[in-house]
Amino acid sequence: MGKKLGLSMRGRHIFEGYSFISIWIIGFLLFMVIPLGKSLYFSLNNLESSKEGLKASYAGLTHYRAAFTTDVDFVPLLQSTVTTMLSQVPLILIFAMFSALLLNRHFPGRTLFRGIFFLPVIIASGAILRELLEQGAAQLPIFYQYDLFSKLNAFIPEDILEPLLEYADSLTLVMWDSGVQILIFIAGLQTISPALYEAARCDGATKWESFWKITFPMIMPMLFVNTLYSVVNSFTKTDNQIMNHIMNNVFKSNNYAYGSAMGWIYFIVISVVLAIVFFIFRKSLSATEGRG
Amino acid sequence: MSSPSMTEKYAGLQGKAEEVWKVTWIKRGRGIIGTIFYYLVILSLAFVFIYPLLYMVSKSLMRPEDVADATIQWIPKEFSLRNYSIALKEINFWPGLLNSSIISFGSAFLQVISCSIVGYGFARYRFPGQALFLAMVVFTFLVPPQTIVVPLFTFFLDLGWVNTHLPFVVPALLGHGLKGSLFVLIFIQFYRTLPNVLEEAARIDGAGAFRTYWMIMFPLAKPAMLVVFLFSVVWHWNDLFEPNMYLLVPEYFNLAQNMAFFNGNANLELQQAASSVSTGTLGMAPTLQNQIMAGVMLTILPVLILYMFTQRYFVESVERSGIAGE
Numbered sequence: 001m002g003k004k005l006g007l008s009m010r011g012r013h014i015f016e017g018y019s020f021i022s023i024w025i026i027g028f029l030l031f032m033v034i035p036l037g038k039s040l041y042f043s044l045n046n047l048e049s050s051k052e053g054l055k056a057s058y059a060g061l062t063h064y065r066a067a068f069t070t071d072v073d074f075v076p077l078l079q080s081t082v083t084t085m086l087s088q089v090p091l092i093l094i095f096a097m098f099s100a101l102l103l104n105r106h107f108p109g110r111t112l113f114r115g116i117f118f119l120p121v122i123i124a125s126g127a128i129l130r131e132l133l134e135q136g137a138a139q140l141p142i143f144y145q146y147d148l149f150s151k152l153n154a155f156i157p158e159d160i161l162e163p164l165l166e167y168a169d170s171l172t173l174v175m176w177d178s179g180v181q182i183l184i185f186i187a188g189l190q191t192i193s194p195a196l197y198e199a200a201r202c203d204g205a206t207k208w209e210s211f212w213k214i215t216f217p218m219i220m221p222m223l224f225v226n227t228l229y230s231v232v233n234s235f236t237k238t239d240n241q242i243m244n245h246i247m248n249n250v251f252k253s254n255n256y257a258y259g260s261a262m263g264w265i266y267f268i269v270i271s272v273v274l275a276i277v278f279f280i281f282r283k284s285l286s287a288t289e290g291r292g
Numbered sequence: 293m294s295s296p297s298m299t300e301k302y303a304g305l306q307g308k309a310e311e312v313w314k315v316t317w318i319k320r321g322r323g324i325i326g327t328i329f330y331y332l333v334i335l336s337l338a339f340v341f342i343y344p345l346l347y348m349v350s351k352s353l354m355r356p357e358d359v360a361d362a363t364i365q366w367i368p369k370e371f372s373l374r375n376y377s378i379a380l381k382e383i384n385f386w387p388g389l390l391n392s393s394i395i396s397f398g399s400a401f402l403q404v405i406s407c408s409i410v411g412y413g414f415a416r417y418r419f420p421g422q423a424l425f426l427a428m429v430v431f432t433f434l435v436p437p438q439t440i441v442v443p444l445f446t447f448f449l450d451l452g453w454v455n456t457h458l459p460f461v462v463p464a465l466l467g468h469g470l471k472g473s474l475f476v477l478i479f480i481q482f483y484r485t486l487p488n489v490l491e492e493a494a495r496i497d498g499a500g501a502f503r504t505y506w507m508i509m510f511p512l513a514k515p516a517m518l519v520v521f522l523f524s525v526v527w528h529w530n531d532l533f534e535p536n537m538y539l540l541v542p543e544y545f546n547l548a549q550n551m552a553f554f555n556g557n558a559n560l561e562l563q564q565a566a567s568s569v570s571t572g573t574l575g576m577a578p579t580l581q582n583q584i585m586a587g588v589m590l591t592i593l594p595v596l597i598l599y600m601f602t603q604r605y606f607v608e609s610v611e612r613s614g615i616a617g618e
Contacts, residue, residue: 013417016501020413021425023406024476027466031444032432038443102334107327115603116338122526122599123345123592175340183610228434236436243533246438256442263439270436 043261063261074262077241078269085234085273088174092230093223095171096178100185101215114186121179177233181226188222189215217284224281231277235270242266352376352586375586382554383587388547389594391539392529394457395546399464400524403475404517406467411479412505416491426480432473437533445537459538460528470527470534475520482516483509515609522599522606529595547591554587 007015043063045056067074103114192215200210236243246266250259350366352375358368379385414426448459463469467476486509494504532548539545545553558580599606 014419017413017417017419017422019501020417020505021410023465024410024413024429024467025425027463027468027472028428028432030466031463031468032428032435032440035440035443035447036435038446039440042442099337102330102337105330107330111604111607113334113338114607116341118603118607119341119345119599121523122595123530172340175337187610232434236438243436243438247441250442260439260442263436263441267436267439270434274434 039260039263042257043264045257047257059257063258064265066258067262067265073245074242077245078266081235081240081242082269082273085231088177088234089227089230091171091174092178092181093226095174096181096185096226097219097223099178099182100189101211103182103186104189117182118179120176121183177230180233181230184222184226184229185219188219192218220281220284224277227277227281228274231273232270235266235273348585348589351582352379352589354582356582375582376590378583379554379587379590382557382583383547383550383590384542384545385547385550385590387543388545388550391457391544392546392548392594395460395535396525396528398457399460399469399528400521402461402464403467403469403472403524404521406465407472407475407520408479408510408513408517409505410467410476412483412509414476415480415483429473429476432468433471433477441537448538454538455541455544457544460534464524470524470531475524478520479513479516482513486512518602518605518609522602525598526595530592551587551591555584558584 041056044059044061046059046062047056099117103110103117196214196218197210200214205213234240242262246259246262249255249262346366350368353371353373354368355370355372355374358370414422414429444459445454448454451458453459453462460469463472490508490512491504494508495501499507529546530548532552535546535549539549542553561580
């Protein structure tokens with residue numbers, strides 16, 4: 001093929017590379033670049049639907065301003081979405097790491113337990129989880145069945161206890177959200193050579209020490225991937241309130257322009273959060289890269 | 293002279309042996325306690341994961357009388373499939389199953405092929421602009437669907453693709469669609485772990501770039517394929533967002549949509565029942581819930597069965613597919 005086109009070896013290599021990813025580039029243009037551009041255009045204009053289709057007239061940043069000034073729901077919803085994300089992502093990461101460490105040992109019944117721990121990946125995404133939540137199936141019965149609140153209240157003041165129990169209640173949700181993360185951590189743990197642990201043991205390191213000196217630095221990249229994944233997942237979940245708010249604006253009141261503007265604000269917020277994540281991990285990631 | 297020292301020595305040795313025994317027993321005891329503790333922790337976590345499933349199965353098999361009976365917590369006195377037969381009709385099971393299957397399996401199949409081709413291109417070739425395109429793959433993953441949903445909808449509307457399966461299938465064919473960029477990244481990681489030797493041999497034997505890929509490299513990517521396929525099927529199956537966008541007529545609804553519809557109706561009925569207590573319809577509420585549970589079970593049953601059969605390979609594949617990234 002390359003010979004016919006009269007390309008050099010290098011040229012042919014580049015041509016072949018591009019032909020492999022060409023389908024992705026077409027898709028990228030059709031389903032990402034054009035829609036993104038259009039939605040930016042929508043968000044900056046007033047749209048009126050007429051017989052010829054949508055009619056646009058330039059409106060500047062009106063819609064962006066409206067989101068913060070006239071819309072009473074948007075800012076509180078955005079705040080609650082961000083706080084949920086901030087409280088849940090660390091928990092998800094800790095829990096996923098803990099589970100991965102548990103599952104990474106060799107013990108009888110390992111395959112079965114792994115199968116169970118990945119169950120959330122299979123059933124807990126999307127609409128089904130919402131059904132369960134509405135029916136209260138995702139909350140463990142211990143919290144309300146044994147009247148834990150009044151019993152613990154004798155020891156702990158109410159101000160501390162209430163948020164604590166709320167946290168514990170959301171813990172089951174956290175567990176259900178951490179399926180993919182457990183998977184990524186396990187795959188990461190598998191790549192650590194056992195020789196490292198042996199060497200550490202010979203030098204008299206305890207398990208606790210070898211976790212912090214070997215395991216933790218070695219799975220730093222997976223921690224980074226998982227943080228990114230959890231943040232994105234938390235922002236784009238189906239039961240996300242911001243998402244519903246945007247959809248309501250677009251499809252119930254047909255306010256395409258305002259919906260697009262909110263979508264862009266939301267996107268910018270997510271980008272800022274992700275940039276912070278990148279910044280936090282930058283140092284530790286470059287450290288592991290240098291060693292590898 | 294020598295005999296007392298011998299006995300002393302013997303006694304000393306015996307003492308030492310006893311000490312060694314003690315230490316090993318303590319160690320072993322600790323090991324046993326550790327193991328018990330370990331199993332306790334992992335069992336309780338596993339229980340949390342299984343709990344909703346058990347809850348659903350139990351509730352869905354109960355008859356109205358069992359729900360009212362306070363002595364029955366988990367196991368109904370008589371297993372009844374009545375809830376299932378009602379739910380089967382309410383969620384429009386068979387047409388929904390067909391639509392869900394076409395969307396899920398069709399998209400998953402196409403995504404496996406297209407994403408693996410793209411992933412291979414990124415993993416094995418060096419070309420100008422590669423870093424930029426790779427960054428764009430990650431970028432695609434990060435853009436929330438809400439941001440571009442309006443233009444996409446009008447785009448598909450103009451093409452006349454709304455109320456067909458094309459908005460799911462065509463992006464999948466081009467390596468996009470639901471979480472397509474994540475799948476591309478998985479394949480990139482996997483192909484990077486494979487040695488170059490095989491391709492070089494094929495190229496020397498005169499195979500072209502695409503032929504080498506298709507005959508040699510693609511079949512080697514089975515672990516990554518399995519992971520991507522299963523993820524794609526499951527995520528498409530449970531997805532409600534995109535179907536709600538592009539499938540607006542009940543006859544094209546997938547199972548998740550039908551289920552949401554049934555749930556919405558049921559909740560409405562519950563509210564009405566609650567507001568008209570005097571008519572004595574209070575008994576309705578728990579029964580309806582059981583029907584919803586049966587509906588949810590029916591909705592996830594196909595993927596659950598798929599997972600049961602592939603679970604073993606799935607877990608092994610995850611370890612070998614290099615999903616963990618760098």
